Amino acid sequence: MVACAYMVLKYWSNKKQLHDNFPSFDEFIPSFGRAIKYSGFPPNKLRDHLIKMDMFREVRVQHRKSNSQRTLEFHIRQGVPPIVIFDNGYYQQLIDSMAGHATVIVGYTPENFRANDPFGGEQYPYERMRFMDSWQKREGRYILITPKIHLKRWLT
Amino acid sequence: MVDLSKIPIVHEGVILAKAKEIIYNKLGTNLGARSPILQSKIIKDKEKQFWIVPLEADYPRIIEDQRTGTLKYVIFHIGKVGEIVFETKKGKPLQVPRRSNLDYAIGEELTRIRTRIENLLLRTASFQFAKLVHMKHIMSPLLNIITNILKHNEFELPDMETKRGQNIIRYVELLEKRKFIHLKEPIVYPSADLQSLFQETGENYSRTLEYVLKDIIENEYDIVYRKYKVRVLFPYIQISSSYYDYALSAQDLIAMSEEDLWFAYSSLYRKFSSRRRFRFVEWLRELSQEGVELLYETPRGAYQGNRQIFAKMLDQFPERQEITRTIM
Numbered sequence: 001m002v003a004c005a006y007m008v009l010k011y012w013s014n015k016k017q018l019h020d021n022f023p024s025f026d027e028f029i030p031s032f033g034r035a036i037k038y039s040g041f042p043p044n045k046l047r048d049h050l051i052k053m054d055m056f057r058e059v060r061v062q063h064r065k066s067n068s069q070r071t072l073e074f075h076i077r078q079g080v081p082p083i084v085i086f087d088n089g090y091y092q093q094l095i096d097s098m099a100g101h102a103t104v105i106v107g108y109t110p111e112n113f114r115a116n117d118p119f120g121g122e123q124y125p126y127e128r129m130r131f132m133d134s135w136q137k138r139e140g141r142y143i144l145i146t147p148k149i150h151l152k153r154w155l156t
Numbered sequence: 157m158v159d160l161s162k163i164p165i166v167h168e169g170v171i172l173a174k175a176k177e178i179i180y181n182k183l184g185t186n187l188g189a190r191s192p193i194l195q196s197k198i199i200k201d202k203e204k205q206f207w208i209v210p211l212e213a214d215y216p217r218i219i220e221d222q223r224t225g226t227l228k229y230v231i232f233h234i235g236k237v238g239e240i241v242f243e244t245k246k247g248k249p250l251q252v253p254r255r256s257n258l259d260y261a262i263g264e265e266l267t268r269i270r271t272r273i274e275n276l277l278l279r280t281a282s283f284q285f286a287k288l289v290h291m292k293h294i295m296s297p298l299l300n301i302i303t304n305i306l307k308h309n310e311f312e313l314p315d316m317e318t319k320r321g322q323n324i325i326r327y328v329e330l331l332e333k334r335k336f337i338h339l340k341e342p343i344v345y346p347s348a349d350l351q352s353l354f355q356e357t358g359e360n361y362s363r364t365l366e367y368v369l370k371d372i373i374e375n376e377y378d379i380v381y382r383k384y385k386v387r388v389l390f391p392y393i394q395i396s397s398s399y400y401d402y403a404l405s406a407q408d409l410i411a412m413s414e415e416d417l418w419f420a421y422s423s424l425y426r427k428f429s430s431r432r433r434f435r436f437v438e439w440l441r442e443l444s445q446e447g448v449e450l451l452y453e454t455p456r457g458a459y460q461g462n463r464q465i466f467a468k469m470l471d472q473f474p475e476r477q478e479i480t481r482t483i484m
Contacts, residue, residue: 001185038215038262039237039255040184063180085185089214089231097231098188098214119218119229139176 001041001102002032003118004083008104008145009056011081017147019055028053040099043085043143050145062144069132072105072113075144081106083143084115084135091126091134100138165205166247168192174247175209175240183255186262187213187237194244207242211253213262219402222411222458230405232269237261270424272473273404274397278377280468281396284450285389286369288442294388298327298372299365305337305346306354306361313342326384334371391432391439394425396450399461400469409466411458414440 006028013022031052035041047061066072075082081104089097103124107114112125135141168191175189190210196203213234220227238253238261278285285291292299301324304311313328314321328344331337338345346354350368357363372380373389380386398421403410412420418436422428440459444451451459 037184037255037259038186038266039213039258040186042180042182042184042255044181088229092229098186098212098233099216099231100185101216102185119227139173141180 001043001046001083001085002029002036004102004104005046005050005143005145007116007118008081008083009050009059012145012147018059021055023053023055043102043141046143046145058148060144060146060148062146064142064144065140066142067136067140069113069128072142073108075142076105076107080144080146081116083145085138085141085143086131086135087137088119088134090137091130096137165194165244166207166242168194168207171207171209171242171247174242174249175211178240178249178252179211182252183211183258186215187211187258189240190236192242205244206250207244207247209240209242210236211238211240211258213237213258215262215266217402217405219406219410220413220416221406221408222413222416222454222456223460228406228408228410232266232405234262234265237265266424270397270401273401273469274393276469276472277397277400277465278393279374280472281450281462281465282374283366283370284448284462284465285373285392286366287447288389288392290388290392290442291369291373292365294386295369295372297324298331298368301327301331301344302336302350302365302368303361305344306350306364309346311344313344330372330376330379330384331368334368334375336368336371391435392443392450394427395421395436395439396443398424399451399459400466403461403466404469404473407470409461409463411454411456411460413458417459 003025006025009018009028010022012018032041032049035045035049044063047059050056050059050061072082072084083102083104085100085102087097088101089095089099101119103115103117103120103126105113106116106123109125112127113131114123115126116122117124171192172189175192179185179187179189188211190212192207192209194205195208196205198204215232215234217230217232218227219230237258239251240249240253241251242249301311314324316322316325328337328339332339335347336350337347350364353367354364357367377389381390395417399412399417401424402412402420414437417440418433421436422432440451440453442448444453444459449462450465451461454460
């Protein structure tokens, strides 16, 4: 989850939509302190920890649900990579697991979603149907992290 | 008494959704909710109903195998670690466990697994631990007693009032407990077992001493550690146990980089000091030196376990496969 948030913020930084002096991952992690524990990280607390760093005060974090592949495709087309939480155990072996896995969806093809995955690496292909089933095992949750500067585009 | 069956209650699907919401908002992604259970309790002479949602945890671990350069994604199924209690009329949460309590429960389970592996390793690889130079050095009083009684067939205990005498008697007690010696105060004699062991090793003193040490590590390590405060073996056991913990969870004789092994050791045992990190390389060297071979250094500088030890441990810990699942 934290690695995914870092990836998305880095993406916005590369697009010059965040201030310079983007922190390294080692500098980024301490703002989460002891929040990453055995029980994992509660996704809804993401913003609370991000705003501890001055440069992320203007970042908006939205927690959403969907049951449609088109939602993910829409966000990718809009250039807002969604962080998707799904059941990786179910995706890989059709075994229900308690641990949720987060990945950043960065693209799609007719067969796959492409993800920059903390475990699978860059452009990891997730087969659509299985991915949708594993995603719905986590109520179709996804997170959007956007800098407010990006949102202004819609207002002007 | 009120007939509870006539009071409408919130559907279990709604309760489950609420529990999942609480997990997402407050608890953490390694937790999941099982199906709610309807329970009734008598409180102040009134029967009340509650929805109980058991919380279970899976703990993921990512292991990089340096042999193949691939990552393995392993999940520990921890089982139930807590529960959320809801009232049944409106589905209001009445009791939500504290995150710290859930973490504690998961940590306890992981420690239980870790201890089990440590004990298994102690039994399986006691001969390797007995060969460690540090171990021989710290146990030299015990080895001196053995050498003396094998050479002279007897050994007279020193004055028990002196510090030296008190130090020696505790090792004598240990050797007597393991039936290596007979004590007819103040003389110590070798037992038949010790003499036959000496014969079997071709009257090789070093080898006999290693077998005695092996037996003590295997059977009396707890006493040596707690009573005699011999803690020199601890980092060696913990480091090698960290490796075998990871290897067993991956169910493969993986190769780990020094950095990954340090991460495994420091996070499993909560040992993060820079002093330990500094000594870590030397501990690894000793664990992989000839004769000990609890680990092997690969040509690429990674560390791999001993095939025989790994196979024995895998054999003796069959339920490991129920606890862990290699996902990828």
